[in-house]
Amino acid sequence: MTELDIRTQILDAAEIRFGQYGYNKTTMAEIARDCDMSAANLYRYFKNKLDIGAELSQQCLGDKELLLKNVIDDDALTSSEKLTAFMTSVLHYTYNHFDESPKLSELVEAMTVLRPDVVQKHSHVKLILLCKLLEQGQQKGEFKLSNIEETADAILTAIMLFYYPPTLRLYPLDVLEIKVTNLSRLLLEGLEVH
Numbered sequence: 001m002t003e004l005d006i007r008t009q010i011l012d013a014a015e016i017r018f019g020q021y022g023y024n025k026t027t028m029a030e031i032a033r034d035c036d037m038s039a040a041n042l043y044r045y046f047k048n049k050l051d052i053g054a055e056l057s058q059q060c061l062g063d064k065e066l067l068l069k070n071v072i073d074d075d076a077l078t079s080s081e082k083l084t085a086f087m088t089s090v091l092h093y094t095y096n097h098f099d100e101s102p103k104l105s106e107l108v109e110a111m112t113v114l115r116p117d118v119v120q121k122h123s124h125v126k127l128i129l130l131c132k133l134l135e136q137g138q139q140k141g142e143f144k145l146s147n148i149e150e151t152a153d154a155i156l157t158a159i160m161l162f163y164y165p166p167t168l169r170l171y172p173l174d175v176l177e178i179k180v181t182n183l184s185r186l187l188l189e190g191l192e193v194h
Contacts, residue, residue: 019101079137
């Protein structure tokens with residue numbers, strides 16, 4: 001087994017354990033046992049549980065970023081449709097991921113407090129992607145914006161409900177879908193050239 005295979009095995013085992021028991025109650029010894037290895041051997045691959053959590057988070061956030069990039073690169077959609085799809089994709093990805101494993105929200109909270117660099121990097125990537133979407137809309141004459149980056153940041157702030165796992169628990173998915181549709185309509189009324 002290669003080192004990459006072993007790291008993948010460790011991350012897979014940790015994700016399952018974090019999903020079942022939560023990040024806070026999981027120990028390195030339990031992850032090692034799930035991988036049929038000693039704790040000492042596990043420490044050869046990861047310095048601590050926080051490093052495992054950070055790498056898992058980066059993988060998950062990377063998957064979401066790829067999904068959003070694919071929306072923005074879809075030439076079959078207008079910029080307005082892309083913005084709606086961007087927001088809906090954020091909602092569905094986060095909701096589905098954390099609905100299946102609600103205890104993973106502990107990992108999000110831990111990363112927010114203990115490894116804010118992971119969260120900040122993801123926020124920056126989302127900002128870049130959203131700026132690209134808005135620039136496309138501006139170039140095509142669909143949107144009229146005075147400051148693309150400020151607008152993108154405002155949109156990310158407005159859609160925070162749809163990408164922060166603890167707030168998603170406030171509503172069922174069908175209500176969240178109505179909320180994302182209504183917010184999308186409101187934002188597009190402000191962005192579109194009339």
